[in-house]
Amino acid sequence: MAIRERLSGNEAVATAMKQINPDVVAAFPITPSTEVPQYFSTYVANGEVDTEFVAVESEHSAMSACIGAAAAGARVMTATSANGMGLMWEMLYIASADKLPIVMPLINRAMSGPLNIHNDHSDAMGARDSGWIQLFSEDNQEAYDNTIMAVRIGEHKDVRLPVMVCLDGFIISHSVENIELLETDKVRNFVGEPMAPFYLLDSENPVAMGPLDLPAHYFEHKREQAQSMFNAKTVIAEVFADFEKLSGRKYSYFEEYKLDDAEVAVVVLGSTAGTAKTVVDELRAQGMKVGLLKLRVFRPFPAAELAEALKHLKAVAVMDKAESFSAAGGPIFMDVRSALYDLEARPKITSYVYGLGGRDVRTTDIEKVYNELKEVAATGVVSSPYNYLGVKE
Incomplete structure (x- = not known):
């Protein structure tokens, strides 16, 4: 017991x-x-x-x-x-x-x-x-x-x-x-x-x-x-x-949260996933078809499985709690984008770096990401592929 x-x-x-x-x-x-x-x-x-x-x-x-x-x-x-x-x-x-x-x-x-x-x-x-x-x-x-x-x-x-x-x-x-x-x-x-x-x-x-x-x-x-x-x-x-x-506890390379019928989704790892799930529930109650993929295994990177899970989406945002200093998005973003590359019909994808040095990430921050994804899904245009969330520019 x-x-x-x-x-x-x-x-x-x-x-x-x-x-x-x-x-x-x-x-x-x-x-x-x-x-x-x-x-x-x-x-x-x-x-x-x-x-x-x-x-x-x-x-x-x-x-x-x-x-x-x-x-x-x-x-x-x-x-x-x-x-x-x-x-x-x-x-x-x-x-x-x-x-x-x-x-x-x-x-x-x-x-x-x-x-x-x-x-x-x-x-x-x-x-x-x-x-x-x-x-x-x-x-x-x-x-x-x-x-x-x-x-x-x-x-x-x-x-x-x-x-x-x-x-x-x-x-x-x-x-x-x-x-x-x-x-x-x-x-x-x-x-x-x-x-x-x-x-x-x-x-x-x-x-x-x-x-x-x-x-x-x-x-x-x-x-x-x-x-x-x-x-x-x-x-x-x-x-x-x-x-x-x-x-009795089930684990996989990643957790799919309300992803099956979603049109847009966020990819994230760590404790932020709990905050993001709350946002998904709130937006679902408003009729938005949003979902979440929480990575659990980052190395080895489950590229093929992740591409299969995300291939039906119109737009994806990858949230990185680290800066890669590559001028090409966060580290998880680069791996996710690479995993999606061989799909014939790829979702639009954007990078969000957030939470550096312990900066709080609020439900309103993640809701902003979903709203921007909704716009990308509607227009098919990614106006800003590399973004910082919650920074005082």
């Missing part, structure tokens, strides 16, 4: 980590992720887990310790935010290149500078091509569930990649919501025992990890790494299906 609780997003993630009982957690505090290792270190001190907790002097060292432990065959987790992940930058690529399934809750926060501790997605989007799987959470329940599923996904023999579990700083991390926990024994049965196919401490089958990789082999290793990301799409779907059998 599910256990009803009231937890913040950070405590929900830490609770999932406790139930998973990883071999090693190495972490360094940074707002707004600090509570995750803080809660978890309490579980260690109280003897509630068997985990070796490694207190380090920086986030670079945290990821370095995680890499060493995972290479030795351990199940490893950490947590960080924004500039902390920025200090890990070198090691993110090494973790994915060495096929080490580290799970890292990333409590999304704006990257400096200027210094800002509030939420946007610039940290995750900056690392989108680092070789990590990225799962995004709308609320505390999804953050908890994603943390559990991430272990199964990353450790699968056909994947062996690290996983970021993304949740919005303060909006999710520090807000308390009702949540349904699974029993600990069910969580441990679901994730199973760590089964590394090769590891440094296996004296019977010695291996090297992270050696110098010259032109004769580097390309092939990158191709193999890319294949693992292709494989992850299939594995993610399988893990989602198994988790539904366990919990």
Whole structure:
């Protein structure tokens, strides 16, 4: 029977980590992720887990310790935010290149500078091509569930990649919501025992990890790494299906909200989806055929599935809580537009960058996007493909 609780997003993630009982957690505090290792270190001190907790002097060292432990065959987790992940930058690529399934809750926060501790997605989007799987959470329940599923996904023999579990700083991390926990024994049965196919401490089958990789082999290793990301799409779907059998909660690459008969729709990820759903309901009550697609899996990017879900629409707006500085729209926008390119009849598409540095996004802001989409659908003309929502120009 599910256990009803009231937890913040950070405590929900830490609770999932406790139930998973990883071999090693190495972490360094940074707002707004600090509570995750803080809660978890309490579980260690109280003897509630068997985990070796490694207190380090920086986030670079945290990821370095995680890499060493995972290479030795351990199940490893950490947590960080924004500039902390920025200090890990070198090691993110090494973790994915060495096929080490580290799970890292990333409590999304704006990257400096200027210094800002509030939420946007610039940290995750900056690392989108680092070789990590990225799962995004709308609320505390999804953050908890994603943390559990991430272990199964990353450790699968056909994947062996690290996983970021993304949740919005303060909006999710520090807000308390009702949540349904699974029993600990069910969580441990679901994730199973760590089964590394090769590891440094296996004296019977010695291996090297992270050696110098010259032109004769580097390309092939990158191709193999890319294949693992292709494989992850299939594995993610399988893990989602198994988790539904366990919990009754259904997940997919994305959530379609009132999208079937919609004429226009917004694509968004993270906690903003909850606000957008309210707007969809209000506009539906006024007779507008509007819908929402909430991305849950950003890497690997579900391009074909997303194109199929959006192909019937007249106009689509993609909302990015990060600036790509490409002068060609936000990062999610560019991937969505690419996914739609091969459709014979493509919906018109526009980019909206919003919420940088924790700027509030209100229902009236999202309603403005839908009203502009309605105009695009009626005229077939996109007058402004690249837009900023809620900025003081």
